[in-house]
Amino acid sequence: MKSEYRELVDEVLIKIGRNILMFQQIEKGLKVLLPFIHSDASTKGIDNFWKFRKATKSKTLGNLIKAFIESADYNTDYFVERLREMVAERNKLVHHFGESEGLNILSTEEGCRTCITYLESQYQEAILFYKQITLFVFSVLVFLRENYAESNPKIEFLYKQLKADIISSGVEYINLNNPSETTWENTKIVKLLRLAETNTDKIGDMTLLARAGEFIKSQDFECTPKKYGIKTLKGVLKTSGLFEITESQDSEHNSVFILYKSKLPH
Numbered sequence: 732m733k734s735e736y737r738e739l740v741d742e743v744l745i746k747i748g749r750n751i752l753m754f755q756q757i758e759k760g761l762k763v764l765l766p767f768i769h770s771d772a773s774t775k776g777i778d779n780f781w782k783f784r785k786a787t788k789s790k791t792l793g794n795l796i797k798a799f800i801e802s803a804d805y806n807t808d809y810f811v812e813r814l815r816e817m818v819a820e821r822n823k824l825v826h827h828f829g830e831s832e833g834l835n836i837l838s839t840e841e842g843c844r845t846c847i848t849y850l851e852s853q854y855q856e857a858i859l860f861y862k863q864i865t866l867f868v869f870s871v872l873v874f875l876r877e878n879y880a881e882s883n884p885k886i887e888f889l890y891k892q893l894k895a896d897i898i899s900s901g902v903e904y905i906n907l908n909n910p911s912e913t914t915w916e917n918t919k920i921v922k923l924l925r926l927a928e929t930n931t932d933k934i935g936d937m938t939l940l941a942r943a944g945e946f947i948k949s950q951d952f953e954c955t956p957k958k959y960g961i962k963t964l965k966g967v968l969k970t971s972g973l974f975e976i977t978e979s980q981d982s983e984h985n986s987v988f989i990l991y992k993s994k995l996p997h
Contacts, residue, residue: 910961931943
């Protein structure tokens with residue numbers, strides 16, 4: 732191994748470890764999720780649920796993905812093929828990575844850089860699916876929290892931890908049944924409400940909600956409160972808890988106008 736390539740080789744090894752960990756996280760998420768969504772477990776009574784859960788713990792990624800495809804009832808051949816390709820990528824990384832032509836990480840600078848590019852592409856594909864699995868698992872935790880949190884304190888801990896992960900990752904999670912559980916920080920409508928604060932005329936240090944509504948329509952006509960299970964923009968402001976709200980009487984027009992501003996800098 733040439734010393735001048737040591738840093739590149741180290742980067743390759745770090746990315747290999749990162750990718751393996753990502754595939755393990757996907758496996759872990761699927762093992763948590765599948766007993767709740769697979770028909771062999773979720774619709775056949777509590778005994779079958781526990782049997783399925785126990786059996787799932789020993790399954791490999793390939794079998795987990797197969798069960799996930801069955802559970803989600805995907806009809807898109809393209810998406811199913813991508814999931815299968817992800818399994819193949821994981822197997823290649825774990826079992827055959829060193830055999831790949833052109834990926835000799837010990838010989839040349841070009842080989843190291845080719846390897847780094849490949850690993851980065853593999854990671855980006857895997858993390859997209861990991862984020863989807865995270866949202867599925869979070870939905871399960873929301874249900875468990877609403878029904879069993881008092882009898883199992885670990886549920887609350889996992890719920891808070893996963894919600895923080897979702898917020899930090901920037902993924903938009905929408906809960907139509909319980910909008911208070913939506914990760915409002917990441918939603919497009921909140922981002923547009925905040926953008927309106929810097930792109931519309933202010934009244935003092937606050938933004939007129941009516942103007943913000945016009946601005947949002949101009950940016951994305953389909954981004955409405957109803958998409959998030961809320962009737963009005965005022966409802967979004969209140970439910971999200973991310974804004975200060977003031978209502979004032981307009982005596983000239985005999986109406987009430989609503990002003991708002993973000994609680995935190997953005």
